[in-house]
């Protein structure tokens with residue numbers, strides 16, 4: 001445990017700027033991390049409010065509250081806001097806070113660019129949100145933005161496309177920054193194979209982002225020129241092909257879902273060993289499995305398109321390739337289980353969320369495996385079955401792990417302890433309601449309910465009502481999280497937290513060697529001892 | 536009160552995981568009525584059981600560990616973090632399981648793909664928001680819209696009870712009729728955006744791509760009525776373009792074909808006669824409600840900013856020929872109705888918009904005039 005509150009050169013010693021301006025001009029990784037996390041939390045509630053509109057309309061058969069066009073805007077905007085406004089920025093926020101502290105670096109490698117990528121994100125999301133108020137309404141073609149339907153969007157189309165460009169630039173800049181930081185700023189002795197799993201998974205994710213965001217930007221730019229500049233990339237009348245868009249989109253889209261899950265894996269691999277009081281089982285196989293999943297994610301995209309009319313060779317190839325993903329994914333789940341095995345476990349809120357993640361993510365993996373079977377997907381595709389699948393991989397997986405990360409690191413960030421009782425209450429309410437919300441959607445899909453519909457046949461009424469009830473409870477429960485965050489920032493339980501916070505955490509990772517809260521600048525001189533318990 | 540009861544029933548249902556009072560409701564995939572759908576069902580059950588089996592293993596181990604290996608029970612953590620044998624095992628075994636799944640899956644995929652040697656072909660064209668069916672062997676051709684009962688109930692704030700309509704949102708005005716025990720090849724395309732044609736009992740869905748043709752096939756053994764829906768988001772009324780397939784034994788099917796041919800001949804005849812304005816307006820109202828009301832609204836008020844109002848619209852109250860041209864060729868999101876409506880329906884709906892919906896222009900157009908126009912129109916289904 002080295003002394004880490006490093007002495008500054010005095011000509012260089014400064015804390016944060018004063019007042020609001022601090023947050024606008026900051027280049028400090030902790031400040032920017034906080035901005036990202038708070039913005040993501042806000043967007044989580046905005047996207048969540050849209051989900052409440054959706055579940056309210058689906059509470060009963062018949063059209064009660066909104067017209068179908070607005071309903072479609074809600075499903076589209078819900079997905080875009082959650083993916084690009086909540087989940088991705090939240091993980092970037094974690095990366096900003098944690099990566100420098102985990103690898104013993106004083107800050108991110110490119111601090112000014114860091115500030116810029118945050119504000120571009122805000123601009124992009126605001127631009128996207130502004131389309132809600134435009135003539136013709138917000139985009140209503142689903143987050144996949146398939147042509148020709150998306151070309152029927154009203155005034156909002158070019159704005160939505162420009163917002164995707166902004167979000168893309170922001171993500172790419174964030175990714176470059178993370179790669180540059182990890183490759184250049186590790187403390188002496190912090191070899192690649194000693195890095196915490198969270199750093200590893202983000203390194204791989206950053207490469208995914210750099211590879212796919214330009215592809216998405218290209219796809220939407222082609223939409224733009226098709227609409228306004230008389231090209232026909234996706235228009236058969238001009239020699240194009242609407243299905244081409246789907247190939248490009250999913251070449252981006254499949255790795256994109258891994259952008260949201262790989263850092264999730266990283267956080268889970270960080271938290272579980274701490275509370276099992278054991279090293280992570282199979283560290284190097286975890287690294288390799290992550291890399292394998294990232295690689296495979298580039299060659300399976302058309303499993304989203306089994307019914308689009310591909311030649312049989314294509315169907316079979318994409319089926320086999322997709323099935324392969326189950327192997328490294330399985331390795332991860334087995335490793336987490338083996339990490340718990342014969343440990344000495346305690347069940348604080350971060351651990352509870354992490355265990356729920358392992359179980360419920362695995363359920364999403366199972367349905368993923370089922371849908372990878374191309375002929376069976378001829379039934380599952382575009383029904384509520386797939387809605388259940390990806391919500392299991394995103395809500396009780398990515399979102400739960402973000403919650404776990406919040407509980408795990410809030411004491412470190414703020415120096416205050418959260419209220420464990422309310423944390424546990426939040427966990428139990430969430431884990432029960434999330435299943436009430438999403439589990440019945442498997443039944444609905446199998447029984448024949450298509451996705452993206454505002455009204456449905458009466459035989460689907462019961463499970464929809466149950467699902468909506470689960471949804472309302474889940475939504476309301478998240479307000480508890482908001483309360484806990486505010487309460488903790490303001491002093492929490494009042495208990496003095498140590499630098500370690502969790503028993504023996506400092507054996508696992510460097511951030512726990514710093515005081516809680518850490519000073520504004522940390523590791524201005526690199527640490528000398530590299531923890532290895534996580535390996 | 537009713538809601539509370541429903542809710543209560545729902546919760547009880549959940550507790551017991553029982554089927555519901557609604558007939559024909561299942562929790563699982565349906566077996567369907569074709570060989571393919573049965574094969575897919577078996578495949579689905581196979582993978583489902585594989586998942587359940589693995590799940591029991593993994594979650595069982597995890598919960599055993601959670602119960603026994605906890606600090607509060609005084610369990611001391613062991614420090615192992617590698618075991619090559621175990622790690623190889625849990626890579627190899629899943630691989631073998633996957634191969635075991637891939638074999639029947641490949642067989643089913645090949646079967647699904649084989650459209651060869653069909654007995655007849657039906658062309659299915661997706662439209663916003665209805666289906667067009669064309670029997671390529673005998674020329675029968677019609678559109679299939681959401682049925683009137685569902686259509687009334689599904690309007691926002693209609694206040695009508697969906698349970699009062701049989702087969703709410705799963706019923707159409709004119710179902711697709713097919714013979715049993717015949718291999719039927721379907722070809723799919725679209726007139727506007729991408730749709731997807733799904734009847735779960737047949738075992739598959741297929742996208743309809745504008746400007747391209749997709750193929751699929753079915754062969755139904757038992758007569759019956761099979762219902763499905765569009766499954767690719769295709770705009771505002773995506774939820775309201777169901778599919779109904781009626782499979783009939785050969786003799787009934789043949790009788791149906793004859794009846795359709797006779798009806799088509801009668802329709803063509805009626806286009807030749809002189810219609811009164813009143814008859815056109817009366818017929819036009821129904822045509823308007825199925826084809827136009829979803830965008831221009833039942834009362835003609837439109838949706839400001841998206842769909843223009845027809846009441847007092849300059850086009851509708853202006854030159855009748857200009858209106859005919861617009862309806863015939865479409866504009867922006869408005870589909871081209873030139874080849875979609877029969878001459879009678881076309882004349883009727885144009886006359887209706889000019890003399891109903893709060894307009895009173897007073898003129899009418901005859902089906903004969905439309906017929907003359909239609910013979911000069913290029914085929915519908917072109918992109919744009």
Ligand code: HEM
Nearest residue numbers: 257261303304326329365368369371372381382386390393
């Ligand atoms: C074992 C791993 C997985 C497999 C085999 C798998 C397989 C699939 C397949 C075949 C589909 C297409 C289904 C269809 O459209 O009919 C799909 C959809 C989807 N999956 Fe997964 N998946 C896996 C893991 C994940 C993970 C980890 C995530 C996200 C974190 C994810 C998110 C999604 C999303 C968002 C969709 C739907 C996209 C859309 O159509 O809007 N999946 N998955």
Ligand SMILES: [Cu+2]
Nearest residue numbers: 254301303304
């Ligand atoms: Cu995918």
Ligand SMILES: [Cu+2]
Nearest residue numbers: 765767769773
């Ligand atoms: Cu549709």
